[in-house]
Amino acid sequence: MITKQTAVRQTGSEPALIENEENKMKKLNIALIGAGFMGKAHVIGYSNMPKLFWPAPAMPVLKTVCDIVPEIAEDAKERYGFEKCCTDWQDVVNDPEIDVVSICTPNNSHAEIAIAALKAGKHVLCEKPIASTLEDAKAMAEAAAEAEKKGIISMNAYQYRRVPAIDLAKRFIDEGMIGDILNIRCTYLQSWSADPNSPLSWRFQKSIAGAGTLGDIASHVIDIAQYLGGDIDQVVGMMHTYIKERPVQEGGVDLLGTVKIKENAVKKPVDTDDEDSFLVRFKSGAVGSIEATRNAWGRNNFITFEVHGTLGSLTFNYERLNELNVCLANDPDDRRGFKTIYTGPASPHGDVTWNIPGMNIGYGELKAIEMYEFIKAVAEGYQPSTNFQVGYRVERVCDAVKESAEKGAWVKVAD
Numbered sequence: 100m101i102t103k104q105t106a107v108r109q110t111g112s113e114p115a116l117i118e119n120e121e122n123k124m125k126k127l128n129i130a131l132i133g134a135g136f137m138g139k140a141h142v143i144g145y146s147n148m149p150k151l152f153w154p155a156p157a158m159p160v161l162k163t164v165c166d167i168v169p170e171i172a173e174d175a176k177e178r179y180g181f182e183k184c185c186t187d188w189q190d191v192v193n194d195p196e197i198d199v200v201s202i203c204t205p206n207n208s209h210a211e212i213a214i215a216a217l218k219a220g221k222h223v224l225c226e227k228p229i230a231s232t233l234e235d236a237k238a239m240a241e242a243a244a245e246a247e248k249k250g251i252i253s254m255n256a257y258q259y260r261r262v263p264a265i266d267l268a269k270r271f272i273d274e275g276m277i278g279d280i281l282n283i284r285c286t287y288l289q290s291w292s293a294d295p296n297s298p299l300s301w302r303f304q305k306s307i308a309g310a311g312t313l314g315d316i317a318s319h320v321i322d323i324a325q326y327l328g329g330d331i332d333q334v335v336g337m338m339h340t341y342i343k344e345r346p347v348q349e350g351g352v353d354l355l356g357t358v359k360i361k362e363n364a365v366k367k368p369v370d371t372d373d374e375d376s377f378l379v380r381f382k383s384g385a386v387g388s389i390e391a392t393r394n395a396w397g398r399n400n401f402i403t404f405e406v407h408g409t410l411g412s413l414t415f416n417y418e419r420l421n422e423l424n425v426c427l428a429n430d431p432d433d434r435r436g437f438k439t440i441y442t443g444p445a446s447p448h449g450d451v452t453w454n455i456p457g458m459n460i461g462y463g464e465l466k467a468i469e470m471y472e473f474i475k476a477v478a479e480g481y482q483p484s485t486n487f488q489v490g491y492r493v494e495r496v497c498d499a500v501k502e503s504a505e506k507g508a509w510v511k512v513a514d
């Protein structure tokens with residue numbers, strides 16, 4: 100049980116950790132900036148992490164929630180159990196009581212908030228894509244490298260690589276079970292923007308989002324592809340916009356496809372991509388392809404990959420996220436074929452799964468895994484696998500895709 104707290108909290112650039120006298124469980128004061136859909140996901144992750152991973156690497160304390168809309172901030176305080184709320188992110192960044200800042204705001208605000216937070220000595224978990232421009236992404240990676248010298252941790256929220264079945268795929272690859280990788284094919288297909296009446300949220304506005312589908316969801320499978328196959332070296336592809344204008348969404352909340360639009364709502368132009376398809380060449384010599392759209396009826400969170408190697412193949416579909424399919428070439432001819440492994444306690448991050456494979460985990464548990472990795476990195480003082488340098492690399496791949504789509508030619512990803 101947690102009782103007396105002893106450590107003296109420090110101000111300035113030194114991140115503070117409160118230690119408990121009896122069990123030495125550290126506490127980390129969390130501030131959430133942006134209390135929409137993704138803010139809720141972060142809260143669920145922080146709250147459930149110690150319930151699933153015990154002893155937790157440190158205890159997250161929901162200290163302050165910040166949202167520019169006062170009612171949303173107040174509501175989130177009450178609903179999620181934060182101690183305080185505010186409407187100005189500067190108040191969070193300048194609060195010496197805060198150790199960790201979770202950024203869940205639209206993409207064009209990530210850089211300003213994250214850089215200020217890192218400079219103020221806060222550990223930062225920032226939603227993806229890292230930024231709305233390559234320039235901002237670079238500045239964030241530089242600020243994170245500078246902050247790292249003082250022991251500050253940065254993380255970009257590419258959580259899908261932490262799905263136990265995907266981590267298991269990585270084990271198969273690292274242990275040489277499928278041989279040399281020849282090809283990685285990935286898709287991320289959703290349907291929430293297929294309806295032309297789905298609203299013109301910030302996700303369809305270049306000045307806020309930077310890109311459409313590319314930054315929003317293709318970025319996730321770029322991260323997975325690089326996690327499994329190493330750095331992407333070159334890309335060639337196309338980007339396409341099907342729905343050129345959408346009705347203006349009322350209110351500031353990002354409700355994606357679930358918002359109800361008034362019949363005669365004014366329509367305004369869309370200046371981001373609905374669909375991206377590109378071929379990739381990895382530095383390893385492997386090849387592959389990535390396709391992403393949010394306009395595919397019937398596909399909901401359809402993150403898939405196939406990895407084909409010289410000794411076998413792996414396939415995965417997030418809509419069945421507890422399963423990894425494996426085919427090994429060395430199986431006898433009459434038994435060779437895909438076998439399904441149900442992830443469970445023996446899988447990577449087994450603590451988060453329930454006692455029996457097949458009882459299954461979902462998005463909520465995935466967010467708890469993400470917060471475990473982040474809080475562990477903060478408590479133990481190392482940069483996690485999806486730090487800002489990794490987020491910046493994903494952004495460079497996205498930038499190469501944009502350039503390729505404009506030129507109609509192969510483009511090398513900047514090193």
Ligand code: SOE
Nearest residue numbers: 227289315316319355393400
């Ligand atoms: C909308 O496409 C969205 O919320 C993305 O922004 C998330 O990154 C993805 O995980 C789920 O869909």
